[in-house]
Amino acid sequence: MKKRKIDDFSDFRNLLEFFPEDGLIQLKGDRKLIVSAEAMGNLRMELINTFGIKIAKGVLMRYGYTCGYQDAMNLKKKFKWNNEKDIISAGPKMHMLEGIVKVTPVEMNIDKEKNIFKFKAIWNNSYEAEQHKKHFGISDYPVCWTLTGYASGFSSAVFGKEVISIEEKCEGKGDDCCLVKIKLAEEWGPKITEELKQLKLENFHRKISLLEEKLSKKTRDLRKQTRQLKDTMELLNSIYEGSTEYSIIAEDLNGKILTFNKGATLIYGYKPEEIIGKNARILHTKEDILSRKYEKIGEIVKKEGIFEGEELRVRKNGEVFPVRRTVTLRKDAKGNPVGFVVISKDITEEKKLEQQLKEYTSNLENIIKKRTEELIISEAKYRDLIENSPEIIYQSDPEGRIVSINETAVKKLGYTIDEFMKKRVQDLVPEEYKEKMIDHLSRVIKEGKSTVETVFLTKTGKKVYVEINSTGFCDSETGALKYTRAFVRDITDRKKLEAQIMHQEKMASLGLMAAGIAHEVGNPLTSISTIVQVFQRRTKDPFFLENIKTLRSNIERINKIVRELVDFSRPSSYNFENIQINNVIKNAIGIAKYDRRVKNIEIKSDLDSNLPIVRLIPDQLLQVLINIIFNAIDAIESSYGRILVSSKLENSRIKIEIEDNGIGIPRENLNKIFEPFYTTKKIGRGTGLGLTVSYGIIKNFGGTINVESEEGKGSKFSIILPINKIKEN
Numbered sequence: 175m176k177k178r179k180i181d182d183f184s185d186f187r188n189l190l191e192f193f194p195e196d197g198l199i200q201l202k203g204d205r206k207l208i209v210s211a212e213a214m215g216n217l218r219m220e221l222i223n224t225f226g227i228k229i230a231k232g233v234l235m236r237y238g239y240t241c242g243y244q245d246a247m248n249l250k251k252k253f254k255w256n257n258e259k260d261i262i263s264a265g266p267k268m269h270m271l272e273g274i275v276k277v278t279p280v281e282m283n284i285d286k287e288k289n290i291f292k293f294k295a296i297w298n299n300s301y302e303a304e305q306h307k308k309h310f311g312i313s314d315y316p317v318c319w320t321l322t323g324y325a326s327g328f329s330s331a332v333f334g335k336e337v338i339s340i341e342e343k344c345e346g347k348g349d350d351c352c353l354v355k356i357k358l359a360e361e362w363g364p365k366i367t368e369e370l371k372q373l374k375l376e377n378f379h380r381k382i383s384l385l386e387e388k389l390s391k392k393t394r395d396l397r398k399q400t401r402q403l404k405d406t407m408e409l410l411n412s413i414y415e416g417s418t419e420y421s422i423i424a425e426d427l428n429g430k431i432l433t434f435n436k437g438a439t440l441i442y443g444y445k446p447e448e449i450i451g452k453n454a455r456i457l458h459t460k461e462d463i464l465s466r467k468y469e470k471i472g473e474i475v476k477k478e479g480i481f482e483g484e485e486l487r488v489r490k491n492g493e494v495f496p497v498r499r500t501v502t503l504r505k506d507a508k509g510n511p512v513g514f515v516v517i518s519k520d521i522t523e524e525k526k527l528e529q530q531l532k533e534y535t536s537n538l539e540n541i542i543k544k545r546t547e548e549l550i551i552s553e554a555k556y557r558d559l560i561e562n563s564p565e566i567i568y569q570s571d572p573e574g575r576i577v578s579i580n581e582t583a584v585k586k587l588g589y590t591i592d593e594f595m596k597k598r599v600q601d602l603v604p605e606e607y608k609e610k611m612i613d614h615l616s617r618v619i620k621e622g623k624s625t626v627e628t629v630f631l632t633k634t635g636k637k638v639y640v641e642i643n644s645t646g647f648c649d650s651e652t653g654a655l656k657y658t659r660a661f662v663r664d665i666t667d668r669k670k671l672e673a674q675i676m677h678q679e680k681m682a683s684l685g686l687m688a689a690g691i692a693h694e695v696g697n698p699l700t701s702i703s704t705i706v707q708v709f710q711r712r713t714k715d716p717f718f719l720e721n722i723k724t725l726r727s728n729i730e731r732i733n734k735i736v737r738e739l740v741d742f743s744r745p746s747s748y749n750f751e752n753i754q755i756n757n758v759i760k761n762a763i764g765i766a767k768y769d770r771r772v773k774n775i776e777i778k779s780d781l782d783s784n785l786p787i788v789r790l791i792p793d794q795l796l797q798v799l800i801n802i803i804f805n806a807i808d809a810i811e812s813s814y815g816r817i818l819v820s821s822k823l824e825n826s827r828i829k830i831e832i833e834d835n836g837i838g839i840p841r842e843n844l845n846k847i848f849e850p851f852y853t854t855k856k857i858g859r860g861t862g863l864g865l866t867v868s869y870g871i872i873k874n875f876g877g878t879i880n881v882e883s884e885e886g887k888g889s890k891f892s893i894i895l896p897i898n899k900i901k902e903n
Contacts, residue, residue: 215305238323443490809836
């Protein structure tokens with residue numbers, strides 16, 4: 175048998191043998207199983223809920239240790255390995271084959287002769303962390319117990335000495351990955367005392383004994399609860415039989431009376447043998463029966479489980495009387511509705527007392543009402559004016575603490591009235607606006623009034639641009655400021671409109687300037703390029719040739735900028751066509767995938783197949799998509815990049831989104847990215863005109879292009895194209 179390297183097993187799947195007719199999956203004779211991650215998660219949940227975290231951890235670590243140890247022994251037995259490093263590397267490959275976790279080795283230093291064993295790896299997509307978070311949420315401790323046990327068992331079997339793995343980072347704690355370190359037990363020191371206890375077999379057996387004790391205790395508790403339930407049932411039966419003040423009636427879902435207690439007999443006048451088996455509607459008024467009130471209440475009880483209210487009922491002698499009743503839903507052992515329990519009380523005497531009380535207090539209420547009516551009307555008008563004002567209105571003390579505020583503020587900023595009462599006005603503005611707000615409050619104190627434009631932050635962090643007009647009210651004796659009343663107008667839409675107008679004016683001016691620059695630079699550049707070509711043909715000096723090559727490269731760069739300036743400044747001369755936008759998107763993705771930078775980047779698409787045919791210039795839309803996709807590629811610096819291009823129909827418009835997981839754009843730069851010559855790329859890699867030209871193309875189509883970005887997480891560009899407004903210009 176020749177010696178094997180880990181590269182010989184780059185794909186363990188080729189070694190798996192499937193025998194479905196015998197119910198077997200084997201790896202070189204060693205039987206394997208496919209186990210549901212959900213089932214393992216449920217097992218973990220049951221272990222923790224029944225026996226606690228400490229015992230559950232020990233059981234799962236021991237299980238993982240046994241699996242890892244057995245796998246390593248089988249691999250050593252089935253194959254002849256080149257060295258210990260290769261067989262250690264086989265463990266992670268087994269894990270990834272089985273769908274347990276993705277393993278990325280970071281450090282490996284294994285030398286059996288020198289008694290060295292150090293291994294560090296990153297785990298991603300751990301099924302244990304996933305299931306633990308699903309059942310228990312984010313934990314304060316590492317949770318991949320089976321995996322660390324497996325790593326300890328596998329490493330110990332390979333190295334022939336006790337090797338222990340410890341998880342220092344864990345996805346179950348909310349970390350971005352799991353980080354595991356594996357060393358000889360003797361090198362860990364006291365840090366692994368608990369892990370060794372968990373892995374000792376005799377300790378495992380002792381825990382099984384503890385589990386049996388707990389199970390026995392639960393059985394005793396269950397018997398006790400059964401006895402208590404029996405006592406409760408006897409008590410309820412005695413209440414049912416002995417109650418004379420309350421009518422207790424059990425009905426099925428159709429209203430058939432099943433039980434009728436002594437209290438029901440005293441209230442309604444029927445004996446149980448007279449009414450059991452009849453429909454409960456016999457106790458209801460004709461009006462309630464005709465209006466189907468019984469059925470409506472039944473539906474409420476089925477939905478909510480209970481109904482409480484006052485209604486009129488009919489005695490055996492025909493007398494109509496009021497009751498206060500509670501209707502609850504009866505269910506069988508499986509939780510299915512089977513009927514109702516109706517508990518009623520005759521409140522005839524209570525109603526008489528209520529009527530007398532109404533008569534006694536009627537005159538007093540009329541007097542109070544008459545004397546306060548004008549005040550109520552006046553206050554209502556004032557309150558309605560304040561609460562329904564389109565502006566935020568508040569009062570604050572001299573330190574800026576809010577003492578009252580209207581409902582408009584609640585709707586616009588998202589805080590409750592109680593939350594506003596705990597804030598100062600300056601707490602509502604971003605940090606960079608606080609000094610400006612404090613100056614505004616100071617002017618109110620000094621001058622009695624002040625106006626300022628600033629920004630309020632909503633509870634979710636959204637900015638709302640506002641104009642505040644404040645007036646101070648002073649003490650008549652001391653002249654000191656008592657409070658400030660402010661009217662706050664939302665000017666966000668006005669600010670956006672002003673910004674759009676400024677941007678459009680700027681772009682129009684830049685377009686004229688770009689045409690002039692392109693003309694003035696283009697002609698001299700042609701002359702310079704011609705002269706450089708003549709020099710290149712007439713000299714053979716390597717030094718000059720190398721510098722001429724650099725010069726031509728820079729001329730071509732300037733020429734590229736001039737061409738983009740021309741594209742930016744002149745109207746399109748392309749022809750409009752009837753196209754399917756998804757085809758243009760697929761073409762752009764296909765072009766991007768040929769770029770060498772896409773090697774570690776996954777470009778996916780999610781396209782709506784029901785998009786309508788639209789009329790526009792396909793080459794220009796392709797140019798826009800390629801510009802944005804290549805910008806996304808340049809923004810991805812991680813080892814795993816992801817770009818998602820999607821299309822959908824939204825509000826009678828076509829929406830294209832290009833989302834990446836790159837470095838993102840700083841918030842302060844978001845309003846600059848469509849400006850000409852603005853770029854964050856290295857010199858020579860971008861001119862800063864790509865997005866400017868793209869902006870002009872989409873605007874020419876009658877659409878809009880927007881960007882959302884979070885630094886460190888990525889960006890999302892949204893292109894919105896109207897279906898009915900795309901016209902040839």
